[in-house]
Amino acid sequence: MSNSSLPSLRLVVMAKAPLPGYAKTRLIPALGEQGAASLAERLLQQTLMEAVKADLGPVELHVTPDSLHPFWQTLALPRGVTLHNQTQGDLGQRLWQAANTYQVAGQGLLLLGTDCPALTAARLRKAAVALKNADAVMYPAKDGGYTLLGLKRVCWRLFEDISWSTEVVAQQTLERLQECAMLCRCLEVLPDIDEPEDLQFLPCAWGVSQAES
Template sequence: MNAVRIIIIAKEPRPGLAKTRLIPALGAQGAAELADRLLHHVVTQALAADLGPVELCVTPDRRADYWHHWHDNDRLELTEQSDGDLGQRMATAARRGLASGLPVMLIGTDCPQLEAPKLQAMATTLMKQDACLCPVLDGGYSLLGLRRFDASLFSDMPWSTDQVTTLTRDRLRQLGWRWHESEPLWDLDEPDDLVRLQHYPSLSGHSI
């Protein structure tokens, strides 16, 4: 399998900053603890996929104490997100990753189903396409793979709405690119999503 750079777009799991839509169900501390477990899960799966470099692209500050222990993993590159909205930050990370000479797969931390076999399968499809996409049930996506860059995929996008995947498809079509989509996955954004954690005991912790 050809190498792919996995770029994990991550937010420090700080109370009041991470998974804020889950605060009504879990409280600020509980939401942050779940965000921490989700982050560890996705890093573990990305490394287990063994596809190539794994980059942890973080906000708001990679010098924060939380990130210090991640520096000890020599298989992980720790970078900082750029300024701007989510689209600008993702675009910067994608452009920088592609400039290293490898296709990239941008992933978040909210989708436990992005396990190593799924990442490997998406990387395989990316070798034959311009892009690949893992939609999620709420209308967004959990993975965007790219072999080339175009800013239209990230600009003027209504992030955190049910239009993200539809608009991304439209823009891929307008570019004339070929892409592969997986079956829709689920992610953890709203309190109603928490019931799905019963399938992932290691993520449920004691707060749920």
Template structure:
């Protein structure tokens, strides 16, 4: 087995499917356009981090043209998240990737403050820890990295709530795992979060 992979979880930037909680502020098409921009940014950051492999794990499938364009431009792989809640899909991705890699980092596209240095730091943390996280300011997390599949971290979690990171810490302690946490970043999920976008990202 070799290296560390980066897996980017992303929804196709389709109006009414992507970033739906931002629709009240941006409209369905505006929210989808922002989702596309955030996806492209996440891929650029991932490509700059120097990891051993990079893939987009897409939902509901990988047929949207933006996925193909990004794959071609950056030489990345495409996969599909499949069925189940977020935890089931994340665990499935880790199990698949860690069958061939010594470590894997999984991110979404919602945290534009995640940069290449943070990804490199997360990869380095996996040399000495079982897991690594970048917490999100809303109580979730923006990055999770593992050296081996850990189903207990993902089963029956109340996703998209303010208790996700706290509950994950409890599960990490119960499993006797060593984990590292990097500085927290902001997720952009709700209209109030738009203040965390880089300047010039909104029309």
């Protein structure tokens, strides 16, 4: 299927600066502070590369801390990726703000983080195809969250009172979608890279090894 037959979407990538002691802190016991930060940066670059490669529409990178932080100011963004600040508040408030920023009437969006190297351009296009015949699309995560949420319309309820960073995020979000009378298509479950045991799901070519057992 050619991309010209797919709907135009905004790809909204939520990212934390990959700084030692700030990003991927749960991986520090396995990789050390610098190793965890280096992996976070590689995941960020991989996500942006695949988002641009998918060629589905504009790619927005919504970041924390502020986009004026030296890391973001010196980061070489792929062509066409725009940089935006995340708002204050919990993840639900930040997702809501990012979903509504620069929204064009009738344009859907894909919300994703940078924790899932399995979110390839092909899988992003698969989500876009699924969204043609549904109100929402989700790639659930192995840990009970989701790696991607695609929406034809945005509703605050989808991000309200969610137990973020727990194993019930996907289930609660599906319940909210039902409350909002939005039909959701669930695609395959994918792994996020958050804990040391998740390192097995990294591409072998990355050659990531644990600093300690």
